[in-house]
Amino acid sequence: MRHILTAAVLVVIVTVIVAFILINANLLPTVASQEGMIIDNLLTLHLLVIAFLFALIVVFMTYSIVVFRRKPGEEGDGKYIHGNTKLEIVWTLLPLATVLYFASLGASSLYEITKPLDNELKIGVVGFQWAWRFDYYGPDGKVAFSSNELYLPKDRPVRLDITSTDVIHSFWVPEFRVKQDAVPGQRHPLRITPTQLGEFKVRCAEICGRGHAVMYATARVLEPSEFQSWYEQQLASSQEEGGDIVAMGAKVAQKYGCIGCHSTDGSPMAGPTWKGLFGKEETLADGRTITVDEEYIRRSILDPGADIVKGFANIMPNTYKDQISDEELEALIAYIKSLK
Ligand SMILES: [Cu+2]
Numbered sequence: 001m002r003h004i005l006t007a008a009v010l011v012v013i014v015t016v017i018v019a020f021i022l023i024n025a026n027l028l029p030t031v032a033s034q035e036g037m038i039i040d041n042l043l044t045l046h047l048l049v050i051a052f053l054f055a056l057i058v059v060f061m062t063y064s065i066v067v068f069r070r071k072p073g074e075e076g077d078g079k080y081i082h083g084n085t086k087l088e089i090v091w092t093l094l095p096l097a098t099v100l101y102f103a104s105l106g107a108s109s110l111y112e113i114t115k116p117l118d119n120e121l122k123i124g125v126v127g128f129q130w131a132w133r134f135d136y137y138g139p140d141g142k143v144a145f146s147s148n149e150l151y152l153p154k155d156r157p158v159r160l161d162i163t164s165t166d167v168i169h170s171f172w173v174p175e176f177r178v179k180q181d182a183v184p185g186q187r188h189p190l191r192i193t194p195t196q197l198g199e200f201k202v203r204c205a206e207i208c209g210r211g212h213a214v215m216y217a218t219a220r221v222l223e224p225s226e227f228q229s230w231y232e233q234q235l236a237s238s239q240e241e242g243g244d245i246v247a248m249g250a251k252v253a254q255k256y257g258c259i260g261c262h263s264t265d266g267s268p269m270a271g272p273t274w275k276g277l278f279g280k281e282e283t284l285a286d287g288r289t290i291t292v293d294e295e296y297i298r299r300s301i302l303d304p305g306a307d308i309v310k311g312f313a314n315i316m317p318n319t320y321k322d323q324i325s326d327e328e329l330e331a332l333i334a335y336i337k338s339l340k
Helices: 004-022 034-067 085-114 222-239 247-256 296-303 324-338
Strands: 122-128 131-137 143-147 151-155 158-164 169-170 179-182 188-192 198-204 217-222 281-283 289-291
Touching: 004 034, 004 198, 034 085, 034 188, 085 188, 085 222, 122 151, 122 169, 122 179, 131 151, 131 217, 131 222, 143 222, 143 247, 151 222, 179 188, 217 222, 247 324, 296 324
Parallel strands: 122 158, 151 217
Antiparallel strands: 122 131, 131 143, 158 188, 169 179, 169 198, 198 217, 281 289
C-alpha cells in the first residue's frame, strides 16, 4: 500500500510537470479562426491525457526498476502472481470509457466546425500544379473575378468550395487549423470564421509533385468594411467593358492561374515576375542569354521546358498549349508587354 501511495503521488507530480511543459511548448502558431479554437481545446485536453498516461507508465516503470531491483544476496525466484480479475476489469473499462468519451467529443467538434452558418461568404478555391486560385462570386451567383490571394473579412463565416484541376492537393492555413483536400472533379466545403486581422500563408498539405514545396498563396484577413471596398473595386473592374487586349490579357492570366506563380509588381514568386520582362536580357539555366521578345514569351507559355530561367525550377505546367486559344495567347503577350 505504501508503494502504491508513493507512486500515486509521483504520478500526480509528473503529470503536472509534463502537462505544464506540453501546454507551454507553443506547439502551434497563434490561432486565427473560430474553428481553430475548438480544435485547440481538443488538443489541450489530449495533451492533459497524454501527460497523465506518460506519468502513469514512466513512474510505475521507473519505481519498479529502482525499488524492486535485485539486492545483493537475493538469489531466489520472484513471487509468482497469476491473474487479477478486478484489475483486468478496471484496466479494460477505464480506457474504453476514455476512448468513447473522446470519440463523442471528436464527433461533436467535427459537427461544430463543419455545420453551415448564417450569412456565409462563398469563395471558390482551385488548387493546381503548383499554385492556388480564389474565385469570388458576383451578385448573380456566377464567378465574377479571381485572385491569387485569398481575401477574407474578419468575423464573417466563410465557406470555401475547394477543388483541383489536376492531382489531389490540400488547402491548409496552419493558423486556421482546419484542412481540406482539393480533389479533381469534386468540390469539398471548408468553413472558416477568421478572428484575427493579418496575413497568413496558404500551403498545400498533400505532396503533389515537383512544385509542392512552393505551392503557397497569401491569405489576408481584413476588416469587413475594407474587405467590402476591395470586393466592390474588383467587381467593378471585372465588369468594365474592355475591348482592350491588355485588359483581356490580365483576365486570361487570372483564368489560367498564371498569377499564382508570376507577380506583376516585381516581387519574386514561384516563377519570375512579369514586371519589366519584355525586352529584358534573360539568363537561362544552361548559360545562354536571350532577349525577351514575343517569340520567347510565346515559347515560354506553350513549351515551358524549352528555356528554363536561371534560378527557377522547371515547374511551370506544360499543358497550356492545349488549353489557351490563339486569341488568349495574343492577349497574354500584350499584357506581359504592357508591364513595364
Ligand atoms: Cu499541391
